[in-house]
């Protein structure tokens with residue numbers, strides 16, 4: 001594999017000195033880019049894109065051709081894992097993901113097993129291909145959903161606004177939910193390790209729905225299983241440290257606990273003040289975030305102002321420890337020029353802030 005030409009993202013994750021604040025965006029490959037929509041149409045469907053390593057590689061690289069991003073993220077989806085468990089994933093046009101089968105009663109839970117990683121071979125092939133095509137330009141991030149967030153889709157069968165099915169299980173039959181979460185944790189651990197062996201240089205765990213849990217239950221049903229995943233991850237591959245990021249949407253009140261989970265960085269949404277987050281965690285971890293994705297609709301001036309606010313909140317740039325990102329995925333309605341302004345401002349302003 002080619003040596004890395006831009007390691008600012010990895011350095012910031014490991015809290016090593018950096019010349020500027022690195023930036024990438026959650027869902028940076030997606031429908032806000034016309035070239036993505038074109039490739040998706042060619043592939044016929046979302047899964048057609050994700051399951052074909054050539055297409056997956058192409059759409060992973062698309063945002064990097066337009067913007068000076070400091071990292072690439074594998075193009076795939078968190079729901080590939082429950083799909084490999086045999087639940088039958090479908091992406092309905094304009095409706096979001098759906099599973100043909102749910103895991104809700106005792107028999108369904110008993111039948112659940114860790115999938116053979118060979119069924120996810122297309123993901124690992126995509127990772128290796130992307131690494132080769134990147135040719136060392138920027139590092140490649142691999143990812144997975146957290147055990148809890150995956151369980152939300154497996155029990156609900158689709159996205160949910162009230163999480164009624166999974167919370168019924170949580171309060172009525174916590175033993176069944178713990179069994180699902182244990183299997184998910186093993187699956188996620190194997191899945192991320194296979195991505196690392198295939199060439200992922202950092203990994204991220206998306207706990208997108210951790211924030212819907214009550215205090216105390218978040219720790220028990222989400223964070224404990226994320227910790228289990230982290231405890232068995234490959235942390236060094238071919239002589240390089242593989243940093244791990246844990247992103248919990250709505251997890252601002254738990255960052256002390258998350259920082260102690262064994263991750264290198266905590267991803268936070270826009271409700272968190274980054275300076276306060278650092279003080280609360282005693283600088284044990286790096287932070288990734290946290291511009292409100294809707295700020296990208298504010299026009300050039302507002303985007304630049306809000307980007308500076310996030311950088312200033314974090315504090316001195318040169319010490320590392322901050323990876324600029326959005327607080328959640330980019331909206332499909334975002335004008336691509338807004339991303340140009342954002343990336344430009346993050347790089348320019350943080351370089352100035354660094355040199356004084």
Ligand code: CP3
Nearest residue numbers: 026027028029030046073074075076077078096206208329
């Ligand atoms: O960040 C990237 O560019 C990498 C690709 C990526 C996708 N999904 C592609 C995708 C990543 C990292 C994900 C993670 C993911 N998927 C999460 C966790 C992050 C988060 O947003 O909280 C979740 C919860 C999912 C599940 C999922 N996949 C949903 C709810 C949807 C539909 C929502 C929507 O935006 O329509 C998807 C589909 C999906 N995954 C799209 C993309 C680009 C859009 C689908 C399309 O092209 O039709």
